[in-house]
Amino acid sequence: MRIGLLTEGGGPDASGETRPWRDRLVHGLPGHEFEVYTLERGPEDGVGRCSEGGVGRGPEDGVLDGVMDGVRGRARVARVAPLHGELPAALRWRPGGWHAGARGRRARRRFAECFGDLAAGFTAAEPPGGRALPPVPAADGAADREGQADRFAAGLYGLARLARDHGGLPELLRSEQAVRILESACRAPGALRAAHGARVGDLLAVTEELERALRPLSLDWYGTGRYDTDRYDTDRYGGSAGASGSDGGGLAAVDLCHATAGGSVALPGLLAKRFFGTPLLLTEYGARLREHYLARSGVGASAPVRALLGAFETALAAETYAEAALVTSGNARTRRWQEHCGADRERLRTVYPGMDATGFAAVPDTAADHSATLMWTGTVEPAKDLVSLLHAFAAVHRAEPAATLRIVGAPGPGPEDAAYLAQCRVLAAQLFPDEAADARSAGDNPVSFEEIGGPGLPRPQDAYAAGSVLVLSSVAEGFPRSLVEAMLSGRATVSTDTGAVCEVIGGTGLVVPPRNPRALADACLALLLDPGRRARLGAAARARALELFTVEQNIAAFRGIYLELMSRTPCRPAAGAGPGGDSEPRLFTRPAESHVPGRWAVAGGAAQAAPPTGLAPSWAAPDPGVPTAEPVVASAAGSVTEPAAEPAVAGAGAGADRQRGARP
Template identity: 70%
Template sequence: MRIALLTESGALDASGETRPWCDRLVRGLTGHEFEIYTLARGPEGAPYRGRTVRTAPLYGELPAPLMWRPERRRARARGRLARRRFAACFADLVAGFVTVRAPGARAAEEAGGGAFPGASAGAGEERREDQADRFAAGLHGLAELARAQGRLPGLLRSEQAVRLLEAACRAPGAPRAAHGARVADLLAVTEELERALRPLSLDWYGDAPGSAYAFGAGDVPAGGGLAAVDLCHAATGGPAALPGLLAKRFFGTPLLLTEYGVRLREHYLARAGARLSAPVRSLLGAFETALAAETYAQAALVVPGTAHTRRWQERCGADRERLRTIHPGMDAGGFTAVPDAVADHSTTLVWTGTVEPAKDLVCLLHAFARVHRAEPAATLRIVGAPGTGPEDAAYLAHCRALAAQLFPDEAADACSAGDNPVSFEEIGGPEAPRPQDAYAAGAVLVLSSVAEGFPRSLVEAMLSGRATVSTDVGAVCEVIGGTGLVVPPRNPRALADACLALLRDPGRRARLGAAARARALELFTVEQNVAAFRGIYLELMSRTPCRPAVGAPLGQGGAPRLFARPAEAHVPGRWAAVRGTGQPAPPTGRTPSWADPGPDPDGDGARRVDPPPAESERLPTTSPARPQPAEAATARPQPAQPAAAGTAAGADRQRGARP
C-alpha cells in the first residue's frame, strides 16, 4: 500500500510526539511504501534522513512560474477570468468562517480567553451547516483555480482579497471584534491566510496539466504524487491536512487524520499570548475553527492520542463513529523496573520535564516546603532545562530564587557545609546522564502542571516502576488509570499531603510502581502503537472502493475495468525480452505484448486477453515422438512456474525455449 504521510515541521504540538512517532511508524510498517510530504515553517532541514521527502515552505515567497512569451499573452487574457473566479470563491470562503461560527467555536473561545466572540445565539443548526458548506465550496473552488492557473498566492495577497475580507467584516453577523478591523489588521489576516492556503498551489498532486506550479501536460512526477497513493495520512491538523482534503476531492483518496494534541486549542493559547490585535485573533481563530471542522467532516477516520483530545474533537464537529483513540507509543527498551531500595534515599521527590510557566514549579516548591517541615530528610530534585519560549529562562531564574528563599542552606552541625534540599539539574549532567537515572534516583515522581497534553515524563516514570503524584490536567487521569495519586492543580496542600502519604509508606509505593509499569507496557509501547495503525490501514482499505490507477483504462460508466492490467505487469524489475522479437522488454509497470488487451467484439467494455501460445506451438520438435498411453490424452493441469525477473532461466521460459 502506498501511503502519503503529511507532516508539518515546526508546528505546535503539546505532546512533542508527532515527529518521533512518524519516524517510528515508517520504520515499523515496512510492508507499506511511505511517501513523506512536509510543510516547513522555518528553514530547518527536512526530517527522516535517508528517505524521500517532499518539502514545501510555509515561509518566504513561492517561486514564480517560468512562462514563454505566448504563454504570457494567454496568461494576461486569462487574468480577468481568474480574478472574477477568485472573487466568487474567496467571498464564499470568508463568509463561511466570518459570518457565523463553525461547530466547536464555543470550545475554542473558552480556551482562547474570549478571543472569539461569536454570532447571535439564535443562529440555527441549518444556518451553521449552510455556512460550513459555503466554506467548503470556497476552499475547493480556490483549489480548482490553483490547479488551473496557479495564480492563487498572488491573488490571496492582492487588494481584491483585502476588500473582500473587509466587506465580510462589515456584514451583519460578523464578530464584534471584526467590525473594528483596520487596514493593518486586514493585511495581517490575508498574509496568514495565504500561508495557510499555500498547500493548494503546490505541485504535490501530479495531475494538473496547465497549472503554473504543476507539471506539464501529460507529465506525472516520479512516484505520481498524491494522485497515485492509496491513502493520505495527516499527522496533524491545520495546513498539513489540506493536501489530504484535495486528494480526496480530486482522486477519491481516503484521508486519515491523527492528532496527538488539540491543534485548535494550541493555536488559541499561542495567539492569546502573542501581541496581536483582537480583530486578527478573532478572524484567524474563526478560520482555523472552520478548517478543523471541514477536516473532521471529510476524514474517513480521526485518530486522537488521548480521550482529552477526543472530547475536543467531538466538540469541534467530529463524528463519534469515526473516532479511534490510539495512545502514543514510547520505546520501553531503555526503561527497566528499578526497586525502591536502589534509590539513593527513600525520601527523594523527582520532577522532570521542560521548565516553563505551564509546569507550575512555584506550586511544587510551596508544596515541598510543607513536606520538608513534616519530613526534614526529604529532598527535591528538579531535572529539566528551560523551554524555547521568551519567558521560560526568566521563569527558571525565578524558581531558583524562590527555592533559595524558601530553603536557606543549613548544616547539620557546626563542622558540616550547608546544603539546600532543592537541586536544579539537567539531563546529561553528572548526576542524571539519562532520564532513567533521574527516575532511579528518586522514590516518587511529582507532576505539578496546570496544562498538559500527553505526559511523557509520567509514562517514563511508570515504565521505570515508580509511584507518581500528579495534578488532574489533560490526559493525566487517562494515563495513570488508578496506578498513582491525583490531586487538583494549583493546590500545594493537597500535593504535599499526597507526597507525604507515599514517602511514609514504602509498601504502597512498591505496589503502585509495579501496577504502573504493567499498565505502561500494555498501553504505551511502540509495538502497540504500530500494530494499531496497521489495523487502521487495513480497515480503511477494506471499505474503500476500487480506484483506477493513473492512466488505467475505464469501462462503461467510468468505472475501472477489473483485470484490465494483468498481475504480470506489476512484477518488479525488467522483463528480459519480449516473446518473438528478441528486444528488451518495457520497464516495470508496462504490460508484456502477449498480455496486451485484445479487441472488444461484444462491446460490453470487457476486452479479450489472448493467452500465451500453447507449449506445442512454442517448442520445436527435436526428437521423434514416442507413443503415449491413453491416459495422457487428458492432461493434468500443471501448476505455473513463476520465473524470477532478471534470471536467464526466466527469460528462456518467456521466449518459449527449454531451460
Template identity: 60%
Template sequence: MRIGLLTEGGYPYVSGESHAWCDRLVRGLTGHDFEVYALSTGQEACGRTELPQHVRLVRSAPLWGEFSAGRGRRAEERKGRGPGRRERRRFAECFGDLVTAFATVPPGDEPARGAPHGGEPAGDPPAVPDGVGGSAVTGKADRFASGLYGLAELARERGRLPALLHSEDAVRLLEAACHGPHALPAAQGAQVNDLLAVTAGLALALRPLSLDWYGDRHGPGLGGVDLCHATSGGAAALPGLLAKRFFGTPLLVTEYGVRLREHYLARAASPLSAPVRALLAAFQGALAAETYVQAALITPGNTRARRWQERCGADRARLRTVYPGMDAAPFAAVADAAADDSKTLVWVGSVEPSKDLFALLHAFAEIRKAEPEATLRIIGGAGRDPQAPGYLAHCRALAAQLFPDEAADARTVGESPVSFEEIGSPEVPALEDAYASGAVVVLSSVIEGFPRSLVEAMFCGRATVSTDAGAVCEVIGGTGLVVPPRNPRALAEACTALLGDPDRRARLGAAARARALELFTVEQNVAAFRGIYLELISHTPSRPVASRGRDAQGVPQPFARPAESHVPGRWAVTGAATRTAVPAARTPSWAVPEGERATALPVQTGGCAESGGAPGIRGAAGFQEATGIQGAPGIRGAGQLRRQGGSGDQTGVTGAREREQW
C-alpha cells in the same frame, strides 16, 4: 500499500516529539511504502535524518518566506501579465464564499462563544453556540467547502492563486464581509491594516492549495497514494483534503495535540489586534470542522483531545483513541521500587511557568515539616517558552529563600534539600537515572497535554503524585495519586503519605509499570496503525488514478483492484489434492484488472483445467462448466457449482447426487 505521510514543521527535518513519533511509525510499518510530504518552516537547511529504504519519496514546501512551488506562478505572470478578468471573477466568487462562511454569522443567531467563530478558549473544548441550528451550520460549512475547493481548482488549473490572495480584490472582499450586517462582532471594527494582516495570514494558510503535489511533471504525487495520513490538523491536513477531493484518496488524521487549540493559545498571546485574532481563529475553526467531516478516521491521542474534536464537528463514530507510543527499552533496566526508606522526590521536565514549580516548592516546605530528611531533585533545563529562563531564575531564588543551606555543625558546608540539575550532568547522566534516584515522581503542572514524564516514571515502576491537568487522570488510571492543580497543601499531603508508606509505593509502582507496558509502548502504537491502514483501504473502492480498472466505455470500475492485491508478493493456486494457495511467480486472475487478464493462469481443479467461466479460486469439489458465460469474479468454497440450466445460471451448494452426475 503506498502511504502519503503529511507533516508540518517536523519530520523528517527537525528533532522533537512529533519527529520521533513519525520516525517510529515509519520504521515499524516496513510492509508499506511511504511518501513524505512535509510543510516546513525552513528546517531543510539543517538537513534531514537518515530514512529507511521504504520511504520512497520526500517532498517539502515552505510555509514562510518566498513562495517557490512549481505551480505557484507561471511564466507570463513573472513577465508582468497578471490574472485575467475571467480568473479574477472566478477568484472573487470562491474567495467571497470562503470569507463569508467564516467571517459572518447566520441572521438572527448569536455569535459563538468559542470555536469556530473567533473565541479563544484555553482549556476546555469550545462551547456550542446558542441558537445556531443545524441548517445554519451546514450552510456555512457547505459554503466554506465550496470556496476552499473552488480556490484549489483555480490554483490547479491556472497557478496564479498566490498573486490573487495578495491582491486588492481579496482585501475588498474581506472588507465587505467584515463591514456587512452579519459580520462577527469582533471583526466589525477591522481597519485597513487589520484586513491586510488577515489576508496575509490567509495567503500563508492556503499555500498548500498552490503546491505541485497533486500530479504534474514530477510524478503522480498524492494522486498515486492509497492513503493520506495527516500527522496533525490545520495546514498538514489541507493536502489530504485536496487529495480526497481530486482523487478520492481516503484521509486519516492523527492529532496528539489538537491543532486548533494550539492556534487559540498562540493567538491569545500574540500582539495582533482583536479583529485579526478573531478572523484567523474563525478560519482555523472552519478548516478544522471541514477536516473532521472529510476524514475517514480520526485518531486523537487522549480523551481530552477527543472531546475537542467532537465539539468542533467530528463524528463520534469515526473517532478512535490511539495513545502515542514511547520506547520502553531504556527504562527496562531500572530496578523496581524497593520497599525501603528513601525520602527523595523527583520532578522531571522543562522548566516553564505552566509547570508551576512555585506550588511544588511551597508544598515541599510543608513536606519537610513531616519528613525532615526529605529531598527534592528538580531535573530539567529551561523550556522553549520565552519566559522560561526568567522563570527558572525565580525558582532558584525561591528555593534559596525557603530552604537555606543546612549544615550539621559549625565546621561543615551546608547543602540545600532542593537541587536543580540537568540530564547529562555527572549526577544524572541519563534520563532513566533521574527516575531511578527517586522514591516518588511528582508532576505539578497547571497546563499539560500528554504527560510524557509520568509515562516514563511508570515504565520505571515509580509511584507518582500528579495534578489533574490535561490527560493525567487518563494516563495514571488507578496507579498514582492525583490532586487539584494550584493546591500546595493537597500536593504536600499526597507526597507525605507516599514517603511514609514504602509498601504502598511498591504496589503502585508495579501497577504503573504494568499499565504503561500495556497501553503506551511503541509496539501497541504501530500495531494500532497497521490495523487502521488495512481497515481503511479495505473499505475504499479502487480509484481511477491509482488503478486502471475501467470497462469498455472507459467508465471506472469500483473495486477493480481488490484489497488482496495490496499484499506483498505474488500468489497462485496449485495442488490438485490439497488445493491450497501457495506463492508463485505469476499473478492469479482474481488479482488482475479486467483488461489485463490475458496472462492469467488457468486454475487447476480436480486435476483438470477449465476455462470460459468467471475467474476465481475454487476449493475442493468446486467446479465450473465451460459455458462461455462470464460470471462475477469471486472465491468459491467447497461444494459450490456453476451450471447452466433451463432457467439460466444457478450457483449453490449441491448434494451428493448432483456431484455424482458431474
C-alpha cells in the same frame, strides 16, 4: 501500500516528539512505502537546513531521519515546502503568465468568486450564546451552519482549482482585491460582531496569514491524476475538467494520505481526497484548534484579527474532520475537542503515543525502604508550576526532614523560561535558608536543580532510578511524557489533575488538584511514609504503561488502521475509463491474497454463505471462466460466480458526494 505522510517541520507537536514518532512509524511498518511531504512552519529551523532534504528536493533524494539505511523500512522525501517567506517558483504549479490580458481577467474573476465564498463561509456570525465551537443546533440553525460549511468548501476547492489552472494564488491572496473581498464579507449582515470593527491593518494582517495557511493549494505535490469533475462546479468557476491520463506521481499516486497534524498540514490530504478519491487519515496528538486559540490569546493581535483567524481555523478543522475517513487522537481530551469541532464520533479513535520502553523498563524497582527522594523532570516553564511544588516540599521537609527534592530539567526556549528557573532557585534559597548556607560547605541542600547529562544523570532513566516518587505539579499539560517514563520505570507518582494525567495514570498513582500545595504535600508524604504502597503502585504503573504506551502498541494500531481504511476504499478506475460498466470502482478488485501462490481458493468443503467482505473463502472452488487474479464468491446454490460490484463508500471514491450531517 503507498502512503503519503503529511508532516510539519519547525517544532514538535503536543506529544513532544513529532519526528521520533513519525520515524518509528516508518521503521515499524516496512511493508509499506512512505512518501514524506513536509511543510516548514517557521524560519527558525532554516529552509536550507531541513534534515528531510531541503526545499524542492525530488523524491529520489533523502531517507527519513531515524530509519537506519532502510534495514526494516524506508521513506522517500517527496517534497518540502515553506509556510513562511516567499513561495519559490519551482514549487508552484504554474508560476505567472496569467496577469495580463483576457486570461488574467478570467483568473481574477474566478478568484473573486472563490475567495468570496471562502470568506463568507468563515466570517458568518457565531450562533446564539456566543460560543465559538458549539454543538450543531437543530432545524434552521443546523441548515444555516451546513450552508456556510458548504460555501467554505466550495471556495476552498475552487481556489485549489484556480491555483492548478493558472498559478499565482499567493499573489492574489495578498492583493488589494482580496482585502476588499474580505472587507465586504466582514461588513455583510450576519457577519461576526468582532469583524465589523476590522480596520485596513487588520484586514492586511488576516490576508497575510490566510496566504500562509492556504499555501498548500499552490504546491506541485499532486501529480497529474484525474480530477473528480462531478464534485466540482465547473460551470460556476470555469476551468477545465482537470488533467487527463494516469497519475503522474505525487499525491495522485498514493493509496492513502496520513496527515500527522490538522490545519494547513492536512490541506494536501483534503485536495487528494476531494479530487482523486484518496482516503485521508488524520492524527492529532494535540488539538490544533486549541493551540491556535492559545497562541492568539496573547497581546500582539487585535480582536478582529483573532476572531477572523479563529473562525477560519474552525471552518478548516470542520472541513477536515468531515472529509477524513478516520481521525485519531492521542488522548480523550483531544478527542473531546475534535467532537466539539464537529468530528463524527463514529470516525474517532484514540491511539496513544508510542514511547520506547527499552531503557526505562530496565530501571530496577524502587527499594522497599525509607528512602525519601522526590523527583521532578521536564522542561522548566511557568506552566509547570514549580513554585507550588517548592512550597509543597517545604511542608514535606518539615514532616520528614530526610526528604529531598531533585528538579531535573532545562529551561524552555521562551525568554520567560530562563527567568522562571532563576526565580525558582531564589525561592528555594528563601524556603531553606539554613540548608542553603550549609550547602556551600556540606552540599546537603534538600532541593537541587540538575539537567540530564550532568554529574550522576547521564541518561533520562538514571533520573527515575535515583528517585522514589515522581511529582508532576503542572497547571497545564498535554500528554505527560515524564509521567509515562516514570510509570515505565516502575515509580509511584503524584500528579495534578490536568490535561491527560488521569487518563494516563488510571488507578496507579495519586492525583490532586492543581495550584494546591497543601494537597500536593499530603499526597507526597502518604507515599514517602508507606514504602509498601509505593512499591505496589509502582508495579501497577509499570504494567499499565507497558500495556498501553509502548511503540509496539502504537505501530500495531496504525498497521490495523491502514488495512482497515484500504479495505473500505474502492479501487479507482483506470485512466480514461468512462462511467458505468466495469470501470466503476469496486471493493477488493485485486486483493493482495490473489497474488499469493498456493491453494488458497481451492475447494475443500460444502457450499456456505459468502463472507461479508466479498473475499473468496478457502473452500470455494475457482470458476474456470474467472481469472485467478480476481476473487471468487460461492453462491447459495454452491456454484461459484464472479462477485457483484460493491457500492462505493460515501466520500471514499471519486464522484461520491459527501452528505453532510449523515453518519458514514
